[in-house]
Amino acid sequence: MWLSNALSAPLLSGEALHIPDGFLSVPVALAAWLLTIGFIVAALRVTRGSLGERQVPLMGVLAAFIFAAQAFNFPVAGGTSGHMLGGALAAILLGPWPALLVMTAVIALQGLLFQDGGLLAMGANIFLMGILTVWVGYFAYQALVRVNRTLAAFVAGWLSVMAAAVLTAFLLALSGTAALGVVLPAMAGVHALIGIGEGLITAAAVALVARALPGLFAEHAAGEKIAAGTWVSAGLVASIVVGVLAVFFASGSPDGLERVAEDKGFLEAAQEPLFNIIPDYVFPGIGNEALAGVVAMVLGTLLLFAVGYAIARALAQRQARKAAGPQ
Amino acid sequence: MHLDILDQYRGGASPVHRLDPRVKLVCTVAFILVAALMPDGAWGGLAALAALWLAAALFSEVPLALLLRRGLVALPFALAALTVLFTVPGEPLVALSLGRLQIAVTDAGAVRFATILLKSWLSVLMAVLLAATTTFPDIVRAMHSLRVPGVLVAIIAFAFRYLFVLGDEALRLLRAREARMAAAPAGGRSGGSIAWRAQVVGQMAGSLFVRSIARSERVYHAMASRGYRGELRWLDPPRAQRWDWAVAGAFLGLLLLIGIVARVV
Known part of the structure; x- marks a missing residue:
């Protein structure tokens, strides 16, 4: 049934994130593979140490679980249906390194068995849906879990989908197969909605597992005694690193930032409106939109963290007041 | 099914x-x-x-x-x-004007798209x-003999093996949901908000996770009792x-x- 989803409404389901072959340039695809291989090797080492002999059966069965859970669809509107990607859920329930391997197996299966996502593009697909979603989801959850577990799981699910959608748009633009000024707002807009579904499903699943297997969360808490503040700053640093990387990537493309620099200079470019959905498109490259996109992304991330932090503070104060009040 | x-x-x-x-x-x-x-x-x-x-x-x-x-x-x-x-950039082939916006399909653009x-x-x-x-088992064995890390190959092989088992389990959960819920005739509005439906799906995913963890434990014990020591053994590659x-x-x-x-x- 996720197959029929893929055919009927690719942009309204998570399938828009499975990049087929042909849409990524060879340098982008190979760079993504290198990055992905590095993460997989690290994950294999870490999980071997912590799980030992149980590594293979546990990861394998849970990869099948994520795959099967993606079949749970629910009607949204107009004959389309939503389902989840599961990266954030896996990260919350298993921790980031095992989740990374689980998602890698899921994406490898989808590519090899169902041609859902390409083979040369698989490195990028694993990075987007198995590494980025897992780490973003994990950081977001850790930052907010002390406040409220359900809220933390929702934000983790939503942010993970958004991060993957934004980076997908950048990779396509970098490969010269899509114009960033159109694809970035389109992907970000559609996935802002899809992400809500992901967030709701993730939150409900985490709430149920927390009731059924409370021991699972206790293990995580004991194993990872790092203050929430550290995770917040780590998340911020990570997102800004991604933003800076994106600028570097964009400047590497021949008709990208260089051109803007020659024509206008960066300051002028930065003064242009942030989001022209369809600007004067006949001649320019992706340059100024790329810069605008990066600025918007960094600003958006900061804003989101600020909002999340404010909510977290308010809730924490309320809880503290409740605890201090009469029994 | x-x-x-x-x-x-x-x-x-x-x-x-x-x-x-x-x-x-x-x-x-x-x-x-x-x-x-x-x-x-x-x-x-x-x-x-x-x-x-x-x-x-x-x-x-x-x-x-x-x-x-x-x-x-x-x-x-x-x-x-x-x-x-x-x-x-290229020679415009077809010019479209949408209100004040002028956009044109270029020849080089058409070539790249095709x-x-x-x-x-x-x-x-x-x-x-x-x-x-x-x-698929043959593909997995090919990956193994092409030096893809053994543990990763084993995880993928396991995922394939249990995909159908857990997939059937997921289908049973879906069938149970349909049996519990009355649906309006085609075209009619079914009950519950989208948030509520997503919550139901989340709870189904949660209970499938709990069952999967339990299953993986059983699988591990069954393997350990048959001599599994953390390494999958492969027959000689063809x-x-x-x-x-x-x-x-x-x-x-x-x-x-x-x-x-x-x-x-």
Whole structure:
């Protein structure tokens, strides 16, 4: 049934994130593979140490679980249906390194068995849906879990989908197969909605597992005694690193930032409106939109963290007041 | 209904089915790489790749219509590439005016769009052919003997093995949901808000997770009692015959030739 989803409404389901072959340039695809291989090797080492002999059966069965859970669809509107990607859920329930391997197996299966996502593009697909979603989801959850577990799981699910959608748009633009000024707002807009579904499903699943297997969360808490503040700053640093990387990537493309620099200079470019959905498109490259996109992304991330932090503070104060009040 | 209907494998005894799975995996990846390296508008090169695929498909004796239909799976993604029609610099072919906005389809843009679609289609067709003529356990063994880390290969093999078991479990949960819930006649509004429906799905995912963890424990104990020590043991990899080497050499040689000629011409 996720197959029929893929055919009927690719942009309204998570399938828009499975990049087929042909849409990524060879340098982008190979760079993504290198990055992905590095993460997989690290994950294999870490999980071997912590799980030992149980590594293979546990990861394998849970990869099948994520795959099967993606079949749970629910009607949204107009004959389309939503389902989840599961990266954030896996990260919350298993921790980031095992989740990374689980998602890698899921994406490898989808590519090899169902041609859902390409083979040369698989490195990028694993990075987007198995590494980025897992780490973003994990950081977001850790930052907010002390406040409220359900809220933390929702934000983790939503942010993970958004991060993957934004980076997908950048990779396509970098490969010269899509114009960033159109694809970035389109992907970000559609996935802002899809992400809500992901967030709701993730939150409900985490709430149920927390009731059924409370021991699972206790293990995580004991194993990872790092203050929430550290995770917040780590998340911020990570997102800004991604933003800076994106600028570097964009400047590497021949008709990208260089051109803007020659024509206008960066300051002028930065003064242009942030989001022209369809600007004067006949001649320019992706340059100024790329810069605008990066600025918007960094600003958006900061804003989101600020909002999340404010909510977290308010809730924490309320809880503290409740605890201090009469029994 | 069982989920194994989703497996794309079509049994057969054709020369392509009998080929060493490592040869098929390497040739498929090489084919996709060469397709990805095709410059814009290299119609000759793309046609040669299409001919190469067609030859392999005919040898495989899998119905062409079936392969071609599966090949459409990536087509919806073309939406993302639609933008290059307007953004690649070139001579305007068709000018559209939407209110105050003037956008034009350029000739270079049209060429790039067509090239992207053809590349993607050919790559998907080749991957479809691989999946249709090679059982998944064979693909996994090929990955193992091509030095993909053993633990990762074992995890993927396990995921495949339990995909159908947990998939059936998921289908049972879905059937139970349908049995519990009354649905309005077609077109009518069914109960509950979208948030509520998503919550139901989340709880189904949660209970499937709890069952999966329990299952993985049982699987582990069953394996441990049969002598599992953290390493999967593989039977000796199939030895490539002279015929396999010849096919691999011919296919890769043709690919190299097509790639070089398309770049030079």
